[in-house]
Amino acid sequence: MLVSPTPPASAFADRHIGVTAPADVRAMLDRLGYAELDELVDAAVPSAIRMDGPLDLPAGVGEEQILAELRGFAAKNTPMVQMIGQGFSDTHTPPVIRRNVLESPAWYTAYTPYQPEISQGRLEALLNFQTMVSDLTALPVANASMLDESSAAAEAVLLMRRAGKASPTAKAVLDAALFPQTIAVIRGRAEALGFEVEVADLGAGLPEGELFGIVLQQPGDRGAVVDHAATIAAARERGAMVTVIADLLSLTLIVPPGEQGADVAVGSTQRFGVPLFFGGPHAAYLAVRAGLERSLPGRLVGVSRDAAGRQAYRLALQTREQHIRREKATSNICTAQALLAITASMYAVYHGPEGLRAIAERVHAHARALAAALAAAGIPLASASFFDTVVAEVPGRADAVIAAAAAAGINLRRIDAGTVGVSTDETTTAAHIAAVARAFGAAEPSAPAPGAAFPPALARTSDYLSHPIFATVRSETQMLRYLRRLADRDLALDRTMIPLGSCTMKLNATAEMEAISWPEFAGIHPYAPAEQTVGWRELIAELERRLVAITGYAGMSLQPNSGAQGELAGLLAIRGYHRSRGEADRTVCLIPASAHGTNAASAVLAGMRVVVVRNTDSGHIDLDDLRAKVEAHRDQLAAIMITYPSTYGVYDTDVHEVCGLVHAAGGQVYIDGANMNALVGIAQPGRFGGDVSHLNLHKTFAIPHGGGGPGVGPIGVAEHLLPFLPGDPRGGGATGGAAVVATIFGSAGVLPISYAYIALMGAEGLARATRTALLSANYIAARLAEHFPVLFTGESGLVAHECILDLRELTARSGVTAEDVAKRLIDFGFHAPTLAFPVAGTLMVEPTESEDLGEIERFIAAMIAIRGEIADVAEGRCPLGDSPLRLAPHTAEALLDADWDRAYTRERAAYPVASLRADKYFPPVGRIDGAHGDRNLVCSCPPPEAFA
Incomplete structure (x- = not known):
């Protein structure tokens, strides 16, 4: 019998990781002066935080295997007609939007x-x-x-x-x-x-x-x-x-x-x-x-x-x-x-105002038809004025009605033993309404009479969606072209590296994305009975277990639906812990000056008072200042929030000492997991001093950023904080912490992406991804150091997974700003690195493990070319105001201007390096005047003539 060979564990990792060719790895290590990749990692990462062995995770699987595994989870969910409501309604996603957005x-x-x-x-x-x-x-x-x-x-x-x-x-x-x-x-x-x-x-x-x-x-x-x-x-x-x-x-x-x-x-x-x-x-x-x-x-x-x-x-x-x-x-x-x-x-563009109104009228008509049938059967209703939700009083019969509806494949809402809610939506049909009526013991509904089930005084008479965009895109051809036209105006990861420090814009593999739109995952109501969501709950429990193995914490909550919500949930857990011990006065949160801005905002929202701890000139926490702040606030100290590796892109060797100082004073240690891409498989925050961390699944664990969301920011906590994880917002559950969003599993719909990523990579692949991220960041730092000083490095002269390029001295000599460089990079086909954070006048670069050496070299070439243009300004060969840096980015329209009178050629503007001739992105607009937009605030669609 022929047996298909199992794909090697590294098969997917070799596609996810950009630098895999031995010759490329060798060339990068040679530039850095290391014989082996592990030698580089040993030099960059403090030994005191390193894991003793590999992650407790299975070996990586192949794409076909993970899709089969996800099919297995999906098969354990029970798709139903969802009429539970409560802010969640089934809907038809137009296929042209589903596939093309x-x-x-x-x-x-x-x-x-x-x-x-x-x-x-x-x-x-x-x-x-x-x-x-x-x-x-x-x-x-x-x-x-x-x-x-x-x-x-x-x-x-x-x-x-x-x-x-x-x-x-x-x-x-x-x-x-x-x-x-x-x-x-x-x-x-x-x-x-x-x-x-x-x-x-x-x-x-x-x-x-x-x-x-x-x-x-x-x-x-x-x-x-x-x-x-x-x-x-x-x-x-x-x-x-x-x-x-x-x-x-x-x-x-x-x-x-x-x-x-x-x-x-x-x-x-x-x-x-x-x-x-x-x-x-x-x-x-x-x-x-x-x-x-x-x-x-x-x-x-x-x-x-x-x-x-x-x-x-x-x-x-x-x-x-x-x-x-x-x-x-x-x-x-x-x-x-x-x-x-x-x-x-x-x-809304697809349906327009008339289409939306027609959908609403159909939804309302189905609710009215059901209400009439129930009323005819003598079943009292909670309200005669409604839109899509009918609540029926059935003393002692709620469970029987719900069971009868479930037998017909329909979920209703159980309010209490004598009350049942039914919510109609865009997918509701006459057959569904008839089945629900039978479940109540009512006769089959007839079509409702014209009118509305709410007072005439509440009927809307004003117009809406009157802008032409909601009236001019009707056919699928028009919609397809509109979506393509908008997408072509953007630069996303499908076109180019997005080298943003602290944002980890890595590959979001198609195999990881594929399952999220399967009906068995996408069509499940968050408040559906547990027996209908077995597959979801098993997937989530296993994802939690694997994240616990990666982080070294005792437990995990996937409820927070952004990194900032994770910060808030973690700080609320710390707050709950102190209060449970009779230490409600512990409200001071220490935050290093270099921290992510959300740290301070989250602390305030958690009811804490922020005290800033200084950083040294080398980018580390100032231990003397930390000791002074800990001592000054010893009895009020709730927590310290640190990012590790630090926001400056280095592994602080004194992290154990920082954690020890805070713990000794009775405080807790919050380790911001935004930079977990530099830790997975080599160090665990739950083992080197953290009490709680949030993770950015939309960064480190491959959920795509989506242009600013979706995100998932789960928190891992030590044993003593488990009782304070976010609770079920609708009551019940084992934890007693405050809920931060409406559903116990938050943005569950994108969790199969991270589950698939971890399963595909396996323990070895995840660790190799981290090592490669360190290699790529250090290679960029080394290649660009002679052109742009690297602001912070660790004791070994290395960075973590990102590096900060310091333009401040160049700006002082030439007037060219970091923003000028960011805009000029657009002409090279690149998204800019992180601008002016965490230090004003700098660019923070993170290549991620997904970028190949060719793309990395393309970015390096662009930065070196830009450095030459800065030299032209600094040395007086080109006035700043007339330079391609200050006038970037260059649109195709500007390049075709018959009155071109700039101090440089059109060719230099458009094709500053030869490779751009084969594949050129032209921005749709030139540099935007932000101040004008704030002084003249317009935040809805302007009329078409505004673009004439």
């Missing part, structure tokens, strides 16, 4: 649009999203997405608290009709920050006491559509602000929050073509009235102009970003849900 590397491998000139496609798509949300909510300013509905509602409460005029002792009041998971998330945030939250039936009037804000929901938890105008007016009369959590599809039929006087609207856009994904990732939205723009959390796409006066898009009001404002940031959000927001925006 969700499954397209041109969209999912893009980075956050901090370099707007090479991000015009995704920025336009996000501007469409903002316009869609603004129109449907009737509020003038909407951001470019939030992480999920419940955390967005919590952000809205914090916005009302800081933007209002109430005293610090004022409280927030939540209507009892909010979804329970949203109430839980808001309460968790409020408890950490020390302000009161009251839950009340606001239909009966506002409670006594000073209020800074109220939160309403439309439709409510039990489906009721309510006229909130009087409640909103009463709140405004008492000086309180108002947030409405609104179902976006319902706003095509129902009076929107802005027209009822709300200050803020939040909600989910999931039902706009984004699969259920067992709870996420889904793009939430947040919109505000005029005057609140500068209090808005998250990212805001705005319209500005480039150097030639063309309309151009960029992220507006960027000083709100937490890496700049640190502990003064209004939010710790570092990841939106850009890819899912783009999907939702394209769904």
